Amino acid sequence: MISQAVFVLFNGLASGMAFFLVAAGLTWVFGILKILNLAHGAFFMLGAYISYTVGGIAPSSIWTFLGVAVIAAAVVGALGYLTDLLVLKRLRNVDYHYALIATFGLMLFCEGLAKAIWGTDYFAVMPPPEVDRAIVVGGSYISVYTLFVIGAGLLTYGALEIIMYRTWAGKIMRAVSNDPWMAGTLGINVPMVLMLSVVASFALAGFAGGVLVPNQALSPHVGASFVLYAFMAVVIGGLGSIRGTFLACIVLGLVESANATFLSQYGGIAIFVLLAVFLVWKPNGLFPAQGAT
Structure with a gap:
């Protein structure tokens, strides 16, 4: 029983941190733009x-x-700059429905581009040799790569917290998020801040892809499951809240791990029950952002 609990804990934390690595850029760009x-x-x-x-x-x-x-983060960040220049910048002052349609079309374009370049075959990437082994914790075998993913998620969260709440750059971003017009009148280059926020968001997505590539079979549809959990975490944590998203990812990871271990016959139903409960109990999320991450 103890070994099962240890497995659920570490597996859940690893899943939660994997979700957060993907969700970090998503909640960042929503909090600012x-x-x-x-x-x-x-x-x-x-x-x-x-x-x-x-x-x-x-x-x-x-x-x-x-x-x-x-x-990978640098290349995807550069693609984020092009995306902002060609797509998102044109949607700054229009209804958000147009942004949803545009980004959905962009998703289809990227999947088609991946199929054209890499094909539709599945690829597998091995973890680096230093983490491609297992250790025994509480009678359960835990992959060192699992611990690596947990550490990567924690470090990413810590870095975002410091940037947002302990640096001038974070203060400027929060100011632009709360009141772009007032920030502009105070001399802040609002378009530049918005562009850099998009680049940072895309770079976080690229970094997550690079870190998590050994975690699954690589195909043009590999992002679908991760981004589904990322959207759930953003909703449960509070749209635009990094802290809320981080806690929501941990909860989702632990629930998914417990579901797979103790209620495997019900698939992933526990995740959707959890989402429904939060939508009824706290529809604004755990930490509703006041216009900032």
Whole structure:
């Protein structure tokens, strides 16, 4: 029983941190631009493919693996700049429905692009050798890569917290999010802040793709399941709230892990029950953002 509990705990935390790595960029861009980016999962997928292309199927070391993930983040961040320039910038002052339609079309375009470049075959990437093993904790075998994903999620959350609440850049972003007009009158370059926010959001998606590429079979549809959980976490945590999204990801991961271990015959129903409960109990989320992340 103890070994099962340990397995559920670590597996749930790893799933939760994987969800957060994907959800971080999603909640970031919503907190600043108030855009729900339906193409976020597609750019996560592109980050995973870029990581696979640059690093191959067997990274030589953990540092090579992380370096490739940073390269994926940089490339997807550059794609985010192009996306903002060609698509999102044109939708700043129109109804949000147009942004949803545009990002949905962008998602389809990215999936088609991935099929044209990499095909529809499935690929598998091995974890770096330093984390490609298991340790025994509480009588249960835990993958070291699982611990690596947990650490990556915690470090990402810590970095976002520091940037948002302990730096001038974060204060400027929150000011622009709360009142763009007033921020502009105070001399802040609002278009530049919005553009950098989009680039950061896409870079986070690319980094998540690079870090999580050994976690699943790589295909043009790999982002679908992750972004579904990411959207659930953003809704439960509070639209635009990094803290709320982080806690919601942990809850979702633990519930999914417990469901798979103790109620496997019911599939993933527990996740949707949890979402329904939160929509009724706290429809604005755990930490409703006041216009900022």
